[in-house]
Amino acid sequence: MFHVVKYVPALAMLAAMTRRTPRADALTCEVVELLGEVVRRYHDDYDRAAADYALTGAQARVLALLAYGPTPMRRLADRLKCEPSNVTGIVDRLVARGLVERRADEADRRVKLAAATAEGLRTATELRDSLGDFAREPLGRLAETDRRALRDLLHRMLDGGTEPAAL
Amino acid sequence: MFHVVKYVPALAMLAAMTRRTPRADALTCEVVELLGEVVRRYHDDYDRAAADYALTGAQARVLALLAYGPTPMRRLADRLKCEPSNVTGIVDRLVARGLVERRADEADRRVKLAAATAEGLRTATELRDSLGDFAREPLGRLAETDRRALRDLLHRMLDGGTEPAAL
Protein backbone atom coordinates (compact mmCIF):
# COMPACT_ATOMS: atom_id res chain seq x y z
CA MET A 1 0.00 0.00 0.00
CA PHE A 2 1.45 3.34 -1.06
CA HIS A 3 0.62 6.66 0.52
CA VAL A 4 1.15 9.28 -2.10
CA VAL A 5 0.11 12.90 -2.18
CA LYS A 6 -1.82 13.38 -5.40
CA TYR A 7 -2.26 17.11 -5.58
CA VAL A 8 -0.66 19.91 -3.63
CA PRO A 9 -2.14 23.32 -4.35
CA ALA A 10 0.45 26.05 -4.34
CA LEU A 11 -1.29 27.72 -1.44
CA ALA A 12 1.49 27.24 1.09
CA MET A 13 3.76 29.85 -0.41
CA LEU A 14 0.86 32.24 -0.85
CA ALA A 15 -0.16 31.75 2.76
CA ALA A 16 3.40 32.31 3.91
CA MET A 17 3.64 35.55 1.93
CA THR A 18 0.29 36.78 3.19
CA ARG A 19 1.10 36.01 6.81
CA ARG A 20 1.09 38.99 9.10
CA THR A 21 2.85 37.63 12.20
CA PRO A 22 0.23 38.41 14.84
CA ARG A 23 2.22 36.89 17.71
CA ALA A 24 -0.35 37.11 20.46
CA ASP A 25 0.83 38.04 23.96
CA ALA A 26 1.62 35.41 26.59
CA LEU A 27 -1.72 35.70 28.37
CA THR A 28 -3.70 35.24 25.16
CA CYS A 29 -1.53 32.28 24.17
CA GLU A 30 -2.17 30.65 27.51
CA VAL A 31 -5.93 31.08 27.15
CA VAL A 32 -5.83 29.67 23.62
CA GLU A 33 -3.91 26.64 24.90
CA LEU A 34 -6.41 26.13 27.73
CA LEU A 35 -9.30 26.39 25.31
CA GLY A 36 -7.50 23.83 23.14
CA GLU A 37 -7.56 21.44 26.08
CA VAL A 38 -11.26 22.11 26.59
CA VAL A 39 -11.88 21.44 22.91
CA ARG A 40 -10.01 18.15 23.13
CA ARG A 41 -11.97 16.93 26.13
CA TYR A 42 -15.30 18.09 24.77
CA HIS A 43 -14.71 16.23 21.54
CA ASP A 44 -13.55 13.07 23.26
CA ASP A 45 -16.63 13.05 25.46
CA TYR A 46 -18.92 13.68 22.51
CA ASP A 47 -17.42 10.90 20.40
CA ARG A 48 -17.44 8.50 23.33
CA ALA A 49 -21.11 9.22 23.98
CA ALA A 50 -21.93 8.73 20.28
CA ALA A 51 -19.96 5.48 20.20
CA ASP A 52 -22.10 4.19 23.06
CA TYR A 53 -24.97 4.24 20.59
CA ALA A 54 -22.83 2.91 17.73
CA LEU A 55 -23.03 6.30 16.03
CA THR A 56 -20.24 8.30 14.44
CA GLY A 57 -19.75 11.94 15.35
CA ALA A 58 -21.35 13.13 12.11
CA GLN A 59 -24.36 10.86 12.57
CA ALA A 60 -24.81 12.06 16.15
CA ARG A 61 -24.68 15.69 15.01
CA VAL A 62 -27.31 15.11 12.34
CA LEU A 63 -29.54 13.32 14.83
CA ALA A 64 -29.12 16.22 17.27
CA LEU A 65 -30.17 18.68 14.55
CA LEU A 66 -33.21 16.59 13.64
CA ALA A 67 -34.35 16.73 17.27
CA TYR A 68 -35.43 20.30 16.46
CA GLY A 69 -37.69 19.00 13.69
CA PRO A 70 -37.67 17.75 10.07
CA THR A 71 -34.93 19.48 8.11
CA PRO A 72 -34.11 19.79 4.38
CA MET A 73 -30.96 17.96 3.32
CA ARG A 74 -29.52 21.21 2.11
CA ARG A 75 -29.95 22.87 5.47
CA LEU A 76 -28.23 19.94 7.18
CA ALA A 77 -25.26 20.43 4.87
CA ASP A 78 -25.18 24.12 5.78
CA ARG A 79 -25.25 23.35 9.50
CA LEU A 80 -22.57 20.66 9.20
CA LYS A 81 -20.53 22.94 6.96
CA CYS A 82 -20.02 20.20 4.40
CA GLU A 83 -21.16 19.48 0.86
CA PRO A 84 -24.76 18.30 0.32
CA SER A 85 -23.47 15.11 -1.30
CA ASN A 86 -22.04 13.99 2.04
CA VAL A 87 -25.34 14.41 3.83
CA THR A 88 -26.90 11.86 1.50
CA GLY A 89 -24.61 9.16 2.84
CA ILE A 90 -24.87 10.14 6.50
CA VAL A 91 -28.67 10.19 6.36
CA ASP A 92 -28.68 6.94 4.37
CA ARG A 93 -26.90 5.21 7.24
CA LEU A 94 -29.26 6.69 9.82
CA VAL A 95 -32.21 5.57 7.69
CA ALA A 96 -30.73 2.06 7.50
CA ARG A 97 -30.61 2.10 11.31
CA GLY A 98 -34.25 3.13 11.54
CA LEU A 99 -33.37 6.38 13.32
CA VAL A 100 -34.29 8.72 10.47
CA GLU A 101 -36.72 8.80 7.56
CA ARG A 102 -37.01 10.90 4.44
CA ARG A 103 -40.18 12.87 3.72
CA ALA A 104 -41.35 14.96 0.80
CA ASP A 105 -41.76 18.70 1.19
CA GLU A 106 -45.23 19.68 0.02
CA ALA A 107 -44.32 23.27 -0.67
CA ASP A 108 -41.27 22.55 -2.83
CA ARG A 109 -41.10 19.15 -4.42
CA ARG A 110 -37.37 19.46 -4.99
CA VAL A 111 -36.52 19.30 -1.31
CA LYS A 112 -36.51 16.20 0.85
CA LEU A 113 -36.89 16.49 4.57
CA ALA A 114 -34.88 14.29 6.91
CA ALA A 115 -36.91 13.54 10.04
CA ALA A 116 -36.04 11.61 13.19
CA THR A 117 -38.21 8.56 13.83
CA ALA A 118 -39.59 7.91 17.31
CA GLU A 119 -36.54 5.77 18.07
CA GLY A 120 -34.26 8.39 16.56
CA LEU A 121 -35.76 11.07 18.77
CA ARG A 122 -35.32 8.88 21.81
CA THR A 123 -31.69 8.24 20.91
CA ALA A 124 -31.09 11.95 20.33
CA THR A 125 -32.52 12.78 23.74
CA GLU A 126 -30.44 10.18 25.55
CA LEU A 127 -27.38 11.31 23.63
CA ARG A 128 -27.98 14.88 24.68
CA ASP A 129 -28.23 13.86 28.31
CA SER A 130 -24.98 11.95 27.92
CA LEU A 131 -23.23 15.26 27.41
CA GLY A 132 -23.71 15.50 31.14
CA ASP A 133 -20.46 13.54 31.25
CA PHE A 134 -18.71 16.75 30.32
CA ALA A 135 -20.80 18.76 32.74
CA ARG A 136 -19.98 16.35 35.56
CA GLU A 137 -16.28 15.88 35.01
CA PRO A 138 -14.43 19.09 34.27
CA LEU A 139 -17.30 21.54 34.69
CA GLY A 140 -18.38 20.00 37.96
CA ARG A 141 -15.16 21.21 39.55
CA LEU A 142 -16.38 24.78 39.36
CA ALA A 143 -18.58 26.20 42.09
CA GLU A 144 -21.83 27.77 40.95
CA THR A 145 -20.35 31.24 41.27
CA ASP A 146 -17.52 30.25 38.95
CA ARG A 147 -19.86 28.61 36.47
CA ARG A 148 -21.86 31.81 36.37
CA ALA A 149 -18.71 33.84 35.81
CA LEU A 150 -17.62 31.47 33.05
CA ARG A 151 -21.02 31.74 31.40
CA ASP A 152 -20.84 35.53 31.40
CA LEU A 153 -17.32 35.56 30.00
CA LEU A 154 -18.21 33.15 27.20
CA HIS A 155 -21.33 35.15 26.43
CA ARG A 156 -19.29 38.32 26.16
CA MET A 157 -16.74 36.54 23.99
CA LEU A 158 -19.18 34.90 21.60
CA ASP A 159 -21.72 37.72 21.84
CA GLY A 160 -23.42 37.75 18.41
CA GLY A 161 -26.55 35.57 18.55
CA THR A 162 -25.75 32.14 17.11
CA GLU A 163 -28.10 29.29 16.28
CA PRO A 164 -28.55 26.23 18.50
CA ALA A 165 -25.51 24.00 18.68
CA ALA A 166 -25.05 21.09 16.28
CA LEU A 167 -21.81 19.79 17.74
CA MET B 1 -24.17 3.86 -4.89
CA PHE B 2 -25.59 2.25 -1.77
CA HIS B 3 -24.90 3.35 1.77
CA VAL B 4 -25.46 0.36 4.00
CA VAL B 5 -24.63 -0.12 7.66
CA LYS B 6 -22.55 -3.27 7.90
CA TYR B 7 -22.44 -3.94 11.61
CA VAL B 8 -24.42 -2.48 14.48
CA PRO B 9 -23.22 -3.56 17.93
CA ALA B 10 -26.05 -4.00 20.40
CA LEU B 11 -24.62 -1.27 22.57
CA ALA B 12 -27.50 1.15 22.21
CA MET B 13 -29.85 -0.82 24.41
CA LEU B 14 -27.11 -1.41 26.96
CA ALA B 15 -26.30 2.29 27.03
CA ALA B 16 -29.97 3.15 27.45
CA MET B 17 -30.32 0.75 30.38
CA THR B 18 -27.16 2.03 32.02
CA ARG B 19 -28.18 5.65 31.67
CA ARG B 20 -28.56 7.51 34.93
CA THR B 21 -30.44 10.63 33.87
CA PRO B 22 -28.02 13.26 35.13
CA ARG B 23 -30.11 16.17 33.84
CA ALA B 24 -27.74 19.00 34.61
CA ASP B 25 -29.24 22.25 35.84
CA ALA B 26 -30.02 25.13 33.47
CA LEU B 27 -26.86 27.08 34.26
CA THR B 28 -24.62 24.10 33.56
CA CYS B 29 -26.49 23.32 30.35
CA GLU B 30 -25.99 26.89 29.20
CA VAL B 31 -22.26 26.73 29.88
CA VAL B 32 -21.99 23.41 28.04
CA GLU B 33 -23.77 24.91 25.06
CA LEU B 34 -21.48 27.95 25.08
CA LEU B 35 -18.43 25.72 25.27
CA GLY B 36 -19.87 23.79 22.33
CA GLU B 37 -19.89 26.99 20.33
CA VAL B 38 -16.29 27.67 21.34
CA VAL B 39 -15.34 24.15 20.27
CA ARG B 40 -17.01 24.66 16.91
CA ARG B 41 -15.20 27.93 16.22
CA TYR B 42 -11.86 26.64 17.45
CA HIS B 43 -12.07 23.66 15.15
CA ASP B 44 -13.15 25.69 12.16
CA ASP B 45 -10.27 28.08 12.64
CA TYR B 46 -7.80 25.24 13.04
CA ASP B 47 -8.94 23.43 9.91
CA ARG B 48 -9.03 26.63 7.92
CA ALA B 49 -5.47 27.46 8.98
CA ALA B 50 -4.31 23.94 8.07
CA ALA B 51 -6.07 24.13 4.71
CA ASP B 52 -4.14 27.31 3.93
CA TYR B 53 -1.08 25.09 3.87
CA ALA B 54 -2.85 22.26 2.02
CA LEU B 55 -2.69 20.15 5.19
CA THR B 56 -5.45 18.07 6.77
CA GLY B 57 -6.22 18.43 10.45
CA ALA B 58 -4.40 15.22 11.33
CA GLN B 59 -1.32 16.23 9.34
CA ALA B 60 -1.27 19.63 11.04
CA ARG B 61 -1.52 18.02 14.47
CA VAL B 62 1.39 15.67 13.73
CA LEU B 63 3.47 18.56 12.43
CA ALA B 64 2.65 20.53 15.59
CA LEU B 65 3.80 17.59 17.74
CA LEU B 66 7.03 17.23 15.78
CA ALA B 67 7.82 20.88 16.47
CA TYR B 68 8.76 19.68 19.98
CA GLY B 69 11.34 17.31 18.48
CA PRO B 70 11.72 13.91 16.77
CA THR B 71 9.08 11.50 18.03
CA PRO B 72 8.59 7.71 17.80
CA MET B 73 5.65 6.67 15.61
CA ARG B 74 4.11 4.91 18.56
CA ARG B 75 4.15 8.05 20.68
CA LEU B 76 2.48 10.00 17.87
CA ALA B 77 -0.31 7.42 17.85
CA ASP B 78 -0.71 7.80 21.61
CA ARG B 79 -0.92 11.57 21.34
CA LEU B 80 -3.39 11.45 18.46
CA LYS B 81 -5.37 8.77 20.28
CA CYS B 82 -5.46 6.59 17.17
CA GLU B 83 -3.98 3.27 16.07
CA PRO B 84 -0.29 3.18 15.09
CA SER B 85 -1.22 1.95 11.62
CA ASN B 86 -2.87 5.29 10.87
CA VAL B 87 0.23 7.25 11.76
CA THR B 88 2.15 5.42 9.05
CA GLY B 89 -0.09 6.93 6.39
CA ILE B 90 -0.21 10.41 7.85
CA VAL B 91 3.58 10.56 8.17
CA ASP B 92 3.95 9.05 4.69
CA ARG B 93 2.03 11.97 3.24
CA LEU B 94 4.04 14.50 5.20
CA VAL B 95 7.25 12.80 4.02
CA ALA B 96 6.00 12.97 0.42
CA ARG B 97 5.51 16.70 0.96
CA GLY B 98 9.05 17.11 2.25
CA LEU B 99 7.82 18.33 5.64
CA VAL B 100 8.86 15.28 7.67
CA GLU B 101 11.55 12.60 7.53
CA ARG B 102 12.00 9.24 9.22
CA ARG B 103 15.10 8.52 11.30
CA ALA B 104 16.38 5.44 13.05
CA ASP B 105 16.52 5.32 16.82
CA GLU B 106 20.02 4.28 17.87
CA ALA B 107 18.95 2.99 21.27
CA ASP B 108 16.17 0.70 20.02
CA ARG B 109 16.36 -0.37 16.42
CA ARG B 110 12.69 -1.26 16.36
CA VAL B 111 11.54 2.33 16.68
CA LYS B 112 11.51 4.91 13.92
CA LEU B 113 11.52 8.58 14.74
CA ALA B 114 9.46 11.03 12.76
CA ALA B 115 11.22 14.39 12.55
CA ALA B 116 10.20 17.68 11.00
CA THR B 117 12.45 18.92 8.20
CA ALA B 118 13.56 22.54 8.09
CA GLU B 119 10.59 23.33 5.87
CA GLY B 120 8.29 21.31 8.11
CA LEU B 121 9.44 23.24 11.14
CA ARG B 122 8.84 26.52 9.33
CA THR B 123 5.36 25.41 8.33
CA ALA B 124 4.60 24.29 11.89
CA THR B 125 5.65 27.66 13.24
CA GLU B 126 3.58 29.61 10.75
CA LEU B 127 0.64 27.32 11.43
CA ARG B 128 0.94 27.93 15.13
CA ASP B 129 0.94 31.67 14.58
CA SER B 130 -2.16 31.25 12.43
CA LEU B 131 -4.04 30.20 15.52
CA GLY B 132 -3.86 33.89 16.26
CA ASP B 133 -6.98 34.00 14.11
CA PHE B 134 -8.85 32.55 17.04
CA ALA B 135 -7.06 34.83 19.49
CA ARG B 136 -7.96 37.86 17.37
CA GLU B 137 -11.58 37.14 16.58
CA PRO B 138 -13.55 35.85 19.54
CA LEU B 139 -10.88 36.16 22.22
CA GLY B 140 -9.98 39.67 21.17
CA ARG B 141 -13.37 40.87 22.33
CA LEU B 142 -12.38 40.31 25.94
CA ALA B 143 -10.49 42.99 27.83
CA GLU B 144 -7.26 41.88 29.50
CA THR B 145 -9.01 41.66 32.87
CA ASP B 146 -11.58 39.29 31.38
CA ARG B 147 -8.95 37.19 29.64
CA ARG B 148 -7.16 36.84 32.94
CA ALA B 149 -10.38 35.81 34.66
CA LEU B 150 -11.10 33.30 31.89
CA ARG B 151 -7.60 31.88 32.22
CA ASP B 152 -8.04 31.38 35.96
CA LEU B 153 -11.45 29.74 35.55
CA LEU B 154 -10.17 27.35 32.89
CA HIS B 155 -7.15 26.53 35.02
CA ARG B 156 -9.38 25.72 37.96
CA MET B 157 -11.63 23.63 35.75
CA LEU B 158 -8.89 21.65 34.02
CA ASP B 159 -6.57 21.70 37.01
CA GLY B 160 -4.54 18.43 36.69
CA GLY B 161 -1.34 19.18 34.73
CA THR B 162 -1.76 18.12 31.11
CA GLU B 163 0.84 17.77 28.38
CA PRO B 164 1.35 20.39 25.67
CA ALA B 165 -1.54 20.64 23.23
CA ALA B 166 -1.58 18.65 20.01
CA LEU B 167 -4.86 19.96 18.72
Place this chain on the structure above:
DNA sequence: TATTGTTATACTCTATAACTATA
Protein backbone atom coordinates in the same frame (compact mmCIF):
# COMPACT_ATOMS: atom_id res chain seq x y z
C1' DT C 1 -31.58 29.43 -15.61
C1' DA C 2 -31.11 28.30 -10.86
C1' DT C 3 -31.75 25.10 -7.02
C1' DT C 4 -32.25 20.44 -4.55
C1' DG C 5 -30.75 16.14 -4.03
C1' DT C 6 -28.34 12.22 -5.79
C1' DT C 7 -24.68 9.47 -8.01
C1' DA C 8 -19.87 8.53 -9.18
C1' DT C 9 -15.21 9.09 -8.02
C1' DA C 10 -11.06 9.96 -5.40
C1' DC C 11 -8.63 11.08 -1.09
C1' DT C 12 -8.03 10.94 3.87
C1' DC C 13 -8.79 9.16 8.49
C1' DT C 14 -10.08 5.39 11.14
C1' DA C 15 -9.84 0.50 13.23
C1' DT C 16 -8.72 -4.48 12.81
C1' DA C 17 -5.79 -8.14 11.70
C1' DA C 18 -1.68 -10.20 9.99
C1' DC C 19 3.08 -9.61 9.15
C1' DT C 20 8.34 -8.31 9.81
C1' DA C 21 12.08 -6.87 12.64
C1' DT C 22 13.76 -6.26 16.62
C1' DA C 23 13.96 -6.78 21.88
Place this chain on the structure above:
DNA sequence: TATAGTTATAGAGTATAACAATA
Protein backbone atom coordinates in the same frame (compact mmCIF):
# COMPACT_ATOMS: atom_id res chain seq x y z
C1' DT D 1 7.19 -13.82 24.27
C1' DA D 2 6.41 -8.93 23.74
C1' DT D 3 6.95 -4.53 21.29
C1' DA D 4 7.47 -1.10 17.12
C1' DG D 5 6.22 -0.36 12.74
C1' DT D 6 4.19 -1.69 8.45
C1' DT D 7 0.85 -3.68 5.15
C1' DA D 8 -3.77 -4.99 3.70
C1' DT D 9 -8.48 -4.18 4.00
C1' DA D 10 -12.85 -2.05 4.86
C1' DG D 11 -15.99 1.59 6.66
C1' DA D 12 -16.86 6.42 7.13
C1' DG D 13 -16.38 11.45 6.12
C1' DT D 14 -15.00 14.78 2.81
C1' DA D 15 -14.86 17.49 -1.84
C1' DT D 16 -15.61 17.74 -6.84
C1' DA D 17 -18.15 17.05 -10.86
C1' DA D 18 -22.03 15.53 -13.49
C1' DC D 19 -26.84 14.52 -13.49
C1' DA D 20 -32.24 14.44 -12.94
C1' DA D 21 -36.20 16.66 -11.17
C1' DT D 22 -38.26 20.76 -10.02
C1' DA D 23 -38.68 25.75 -9.56
